[in-house]
Amino acid sequence: MTRLFVRWFRHRSRVPRRLRAALAVALGAAWLVGIAAPSSPAQPGAPSQTASSAPAAPTKTPLPPGADNPTKSFPDSPALRAEGFTLYEGSCSSCHGIALNGTPRVAPSLRGVGPGPVDFYLSTGRMPLEQPREEPLRNAPAFTRTQIHALIAYISSFGGPAAPTANPANGNLALGFRQFTLHCAGCHQIVARGGITVDAQVPDLQEATPQQIAEAVRMGPYLMPHFDANQIDQHELDSIVRYVMWTRHPYNAGGWGIYNIGPIPEGMVAWFIGLAALVLVARLIGERTDEPV
Amino acid sequence: MSSDDHGKVSQMARILGGLVAARAAFRAARSRRVPPPPARESDVDPRKRVIPSNRRAEGVVALLLMVAAALGFAFTVVYIALSANTQLLGIAIGGALFLLAAACIVAGKFVVPQETDVEERGPLLDEEETEEVVGMIEAGGEGISRRAMLVGAGGVAGAALLTAAATPLASLGPTPHVLHETPWARGVRLVDDEGRPYLASEIQNGSFYTALPEGKNAESFGAGLLVVRLPAEFIHLPAARRDWAPEGILAYSKICPHAGCAISLYRYPTYAPTSQEPAFTCPCHYSTFLPGEGGRLIFGPAGRALPQLPLMIDAQGHLRAAGPFHEDIGPSWWGVHRSQS
Numbered sequence: 001m002t003r004l005f006v007r008w009f010r011h012r013s014r015v016p017r018r019l020r021a022a023l024a025v026a027l028g029a030a031w032l033v034g035i036a037a038p039s040s041p042a043q044p045g046a047p048s049q050t051a052s053s054a055p056a057a058p059t060k061t062p063l064p065p066g067a068d069n070p071t072k073s074f075p076d077s078p079a080l081r082a083e084g085f086t087l088y089e090g091s092c093s094s095c096h097g098i099a100l101n102g103t104p105r106v107a108p109s110l111r112g113v114g115p116g117p118v119d120f121y122l123s124t125g126r127m128p129l130e131q132p133r134e135e136p137l138r139n140a141p142a143f144t145r146t147q148i149h150a151l152i153a154y155i156s157s158f159g160g161p162a163a164p165t166a167n168p169a170n171g172n173l174a175l176g177f178r179q180f181t182l183h184c185a186g187c188h189q190i191v192a193r194g195g196i197t198v199d200a201q202v203p204d205l206q207e208a209t210p211q212q213i214a215e216a217v218r219m220g221p222y223l224m225p226h227f228d229a230n231q232i233d234q235h236e237l238d239s240i241v242r243y244v245m246w247t248r249h250p251y252n253a254g255g256w257g258i259y260n261i262g263p264i265p266e267g268m269v270a271w272f273i274g275l276a277a278l279v280l281v282a283r284l285i286g287e288r289t290d291e292p293v
Numbered sequence: 294m295s296s297d298d299h300g301k302v303s304q305m306a307r308i309l310g311g312l313v314a315a316r317a318a319f320r321a322a323r324s325r326r327v328p329p330p331p332a333r334e335s336d337v338d339p340r341k342r343v344i345p346s347n348r349r350a351e352g353v354v355a356l357l358l359m360v361a362a363a364l365g366f367a368f369t370v371v372y373i374a375l376s377a378n379t380q381l382l383g384i385a386i387g388g389a390l391f392l393l394a395a396a397c398i399v400a401g402k403f404v405v406p407q408e409t410d411v412e413e414r415g416p417l418l419d420e421e422e423t424e425e426v427v428g429m430i431e432a433g434g435e436g437i438s439r440r441a442m443l444v445g446a447g448g449v450a451g452a453a454l455l456t457a458a459a460t461p462l463a464s465l466g467p468t469p470h471v472l473h474e475t476p477w478a479r480g481v482r483l484v485d486d487e488g489r490p491y492l493a494s495e496i497q498n499g500s501f502y503t504a505l506p507e508g509k510n511a512e513s514f515g516a517g518l519l520v521v522r523l524p525a526e527f528i529h530l531p532a533a534r535r536d537w538a539p540e541g542i543l544a545y546s547k548i549c550p551h552a553g554c555a556i557s558l559y560r561y562p563t564y565a566p567t568s569q570e571p572a573f574t575c576p577c578h579y580s581t582f583l584p585g586e587g588g589r590l591i592f593g594p595a596g597r598a599l600p601q602l603p604l605m606i607d608a609q610g611h612l613r614a615a616g617p618f619h620e621d622i623g624p625s626w627w628g629v630h631r632s633q634s
Contacts, residue, residue, distance in 0.1 A: 056564070056566075058563055058564050059498070059499070059524070059561070059562050059563060059564055059565045060498055060499030060561060060562075060563055063497070104566070105566040105567070106566070106567065107564065107567070108563065108564040132567050133567045133568075135568075185557075186557030186558045186576050187557075187558050187576075196579075197558050197560050197574050197579075198560075198572070198574055198579055198581045198591075198592050198593075199569055200560065200568075200569070220499055220500075220561065220563065221563065222562070222563055222568065223560035223561060223562055223563075223568060223569065224560075224561075225499055225500050225501050225559050225560075225561050226497075226499050226500055227500060228495075228497060228500065230495055231500065231502070253379050255379070255380055255383065256304075277312070280312065280316070281394075281398075284316060284398070285398050285401070285402065289409075
């Protein structure tokens with residue numbers, strides 16, 4: 001192999017020397033140009049330069065709770081709005097923009113979202129994010145309840161649908177189970193323990209309040225689809241919330257529930273505890289012999 | 294962690310503690326058993342140790358067996374009288390099996406005479422015998438002049454019989470033509486699970502809908518559809534399908550082309566530039582398909598794109614199929630692209 005390479009290297013070429021020199025210069029120049037050029041040239045028509053002043057419209061907007069359905073009203077007063085404006089300037093405007101217009105490729109506009117999403121994202125601690133591309137996850141809220149009310153008052157003064165609400169006492173547990181199975185369990189798991197989709201986590205619903213569940217159903221936070229009053233009417237929404245509340249303390253017919261996350265972890269527990277017990281028993285009934293038999 | 298979980302933890306701790314206590318008691322019992330017989334020459338070789346009969350161990354075995362029997366009867370009683378309380382049933386049958394095992398262990402260790410013996414085994418192959426066998430095998434092949442013909446005929450017969458034995462496999466599974474049929478054809482309206490026809494105007498961006506064929510068998514394999522509406526920025530259909538998505542409304546088979554699960558996960562970004570594009574995901578093995586690009590597979594084990602159904606909107610604004618599926622739906626197999634145009 002080495003000898004072949006050396007022979008190829010030393011072999012006198014039949015191509016004239018000048019031609020070879022020209023080829024080498026051309027290849028070297030092309031290589032230098034390749035290094036100097038930017039790795040990904042800006043695509044023609046990309047909105048990064050042209051659309052910087054236009055508002056960054058969200059891909060989906062919250063749906064209204066439906067005619068004649070109960071809504072959640074939040075306190076509102078000029079003083080609250082003023083406090084909300086101050087908080088907004090300090091904590092939200094760097095991404096969502098001074099005039100709630102959003103920043104293209106960073107954060108959506110908040111004009112016309114209404115009180116529901118603001119309450120949802122702030123009361124679950126999903127906003128503010130440290131970085132715009134971070135996945136919003138449930139956290140300790142960054143604001144007090146009064147501060148959240150101030151931000152709701154300020155942001156919803158720009159319009160938007162009223163916040164939905166739900167009362168589990170009006171719901172039917174069996175209907176809630178059916179509706180949850182139909183619309184929610186694919187991602188959130190049948191006992192609302194959460195899971196994953198590709199490239200995102202699906203939250204468990206063990207800490208969600210009825211108000212937050214109602215808001216999430218109508219707005220579809222982050223990657224979740226949203227559901228209007230035709231798909232999930234108010235009675236079904238109340239029932240779903242009642243079912244989710246029930247999943248906090250489900251009836252475990254088999255004894256130890258193992259967090260109700262399904263048959264595979266349950267099987268693992270059985271395997272590990274059962275195997276450990278078998279090893280222990282084998283150790284107890286076996287006897288050592290001093291000389292190999 | 295709720296107080297309930299702490300209860301479970303302490304329950305586990307009690308079980309483990311019980312096991313450790315049982316082991317300690319067992320060791321104590323072993324150390325207090327009848328003193329070993331006076332030293333004889335057999336004691337020099339542990340393989341020839343003999344334990345004399347042990348009346349106390351026999352009593353323990355009998356007691357364990359009786360309690361096991363009582364628990365076994367208790368299982369039947371609980372099953373009939375207490376309308377099958379699962380916890381009590383588990384304790385009864387588990388306890389019975391546990392005590393039975395304990396009785397076997399005690400009997401094996403202290404009741405049955407124990408003797409370890411080694412059986413000598415001769416050498417596996419005797420040289421003379423080997424030669425004899427080789428000679429017999431060689432002699433068997435002599436005297437056959439048309440060996441190739443016989444071997445060939447034997448092979449053909451064997452293959453034919455194997456084929457005959459495998460033929461009943463063809464009767465397993467559905468008759469193949471079912472795989473090529475769905476209830477969808479040009480003009481069939483899309484209805485929801487209560488039979489109400491879908492209006493194009495009620496399909497919203499960011500929601501997803503399950504649709505069924507009007508007046509057809511909703512239980513059939515190909516009936517379920519996923520219906521979504523996408524903004525134009527997400528729609529990049531192949532040129533041949535440009536008319537399949539009126540107003541940006543798209544329909545796909547709900548059956549995953551991998552293992553036939555019903556696709557029930559839909560992700561739709563609140564703000565696309567900082568998260569992901571809209572996609573369907575199958576809950577079984579996470580195959581992920583892009584509805585805006587003709588069902589293109591971007592993740593997971595499915596072998597092909599999700600089959601798409603062309604749509605149209607009629608004069609009343611209802612959604613209708615504009616034709617059948619472009620290829621067979623459901624789990625993929627070697628001929629699945631047969632009907633692709």
